[in-house]
Amino acid sequence: MDQPTVGILHPGSMGAAVAACAAANASEVLWCEAGRSTASAGRAAEFSLTPVAALPALLERSDIVISLCPPAAAEDLARDVAGHRFDGVYVEANAISPQRTQRIAALLEPDATVVDGGVVGSPPIRGKTPTLYLSGPVAAVARIEALFASTAVVTRTLGTEVGKASALKLSYASYQKTSRVLVALAVGMAREHGVDQELIEVASRRTDSYLAEPEYVAKAAARAWRWGPELEETADTLAAAGLPPELLRAAASTLARWYDVKDDSELTLTDALDRLAQP
Structure with a gap:
């Protein structure tokens, strides 16, 4: 399988480090500069993420999008992505309730395929190895497992039901x-x-x-x-x-x-x- 292009929304301390791990098995990892802080820009530069000017450009170029943001912003962010008819794999990896995860899946489907994700542990830097728990459609989950194969992010699959990982x-x-x-x-x-x-x-x-x-x-x-x-x-x-x-x-x-x-x-x-x- 060709290496995918990955978009990270957004490069916080966890998101940037997870994105850097994904880069090992991706052709490119993108982040969106619009509206982000200088701290986000600094983290993105530290982990060699590729900047794009605006969300539509990131979505157009990405095969996989990983959402890792403050919980309160997760649904609005997904709504923005849905508005652009993103049709790749969307990893909802925020610390939100299963009910909200399912609402987000309903927003994005059927254009996108939604994988539920939950990160347990510290950001994957300085020897830390967090676990990314996954649930959702089998083929899409397999793509995320492959994305993090042999990296500091360990993946574990919980089944096909969106909401289990959350x-x-x-x-x-x-x-x-x-x-x-x-x-x-x-x-x-x-x-x-x-x-x-x-x-x-x-x-x-x-x-x-x-x-x-x-x-x-x-x-x-x-x-x-x-x-x-x-x-x-x-x-x-x-x-x-x-x-x-x-x-x-x-x-x-x-x-x-x-x-x-x-x-x-x-x-x-x-x-x-x-x-x-x-x-």
């Missing part, structure tokens, strides 16, 4: 991200009473406890602008399944206190806890 992603996120939020609350409460070091000492006896990694709270704070909407999506998924969504909504509300420190790599644990206590 469900797995949000099921994992409901534990992983909420656990990080609970660490922040636990350490913050202990600090208020002067026992935070003792709490960490207790937790360090259990190496599988997030409480043994309080330094990660600052990273969680810097990522809150993405994690909050993702937990809202997870809460919607729980509610649709007849399960109580309140814990996830509360965790999202907690993360909202950190929205003003978006991607702040200099944030310390003390800064993050201060902002949590005094938003």
Whole structure:
């Protein structure tokens, strides 16, 4: 099979790194400059992605489009793509509910073939090997598996039903991200009473406890602008399944206190806890 041309929407920290892996088995990886930030442009340049001026040009040239953007933008982005009658394979790889994924598939079909994707893990740089879970039509899923063959992105197929990959992603996120939020609350409460070091000492006896990694709270704070909407999506998924969504909504509300420190790599644990206590 000829190497496909791939379009990435858009080159964020995850999207740019995933696109760079796809480049190993693609003839070219494109990104759209229109409306993107200087940070996006910098990441695209770092990973040697090919710029195009506008979305129509990217869609016209791409055989496969991968959507990796903030959850809140996923549906509008798909609507824009559908408006241009894209007829290739569209990988909906955002952290959104199965219901939204299915709505996006309905927007894009029958012109495009939609593959549901869910990335679990960190961006594939510096030895990290995230897993891209896939579900959807067999032939289209096989093309995505081939696209990432022998790269740092490991693919796993969950079946033919669009929505399965999204469900797995949000099921994992409901534990992983909420656990990080609970660490922040636990350490913050202990600090208020002067026992935070003792709490960490207790937790360090259990190496599988997030409480043994309080330094990660600052990273969680810097990522809150993405994690909050993702937990809202997870809460919607729980509610649709007849399960109580309140814990996830509360965790999202907690993360909202950190929205003003978006991607702040200099944030310390003390800064993050201060902002949590005094938003």
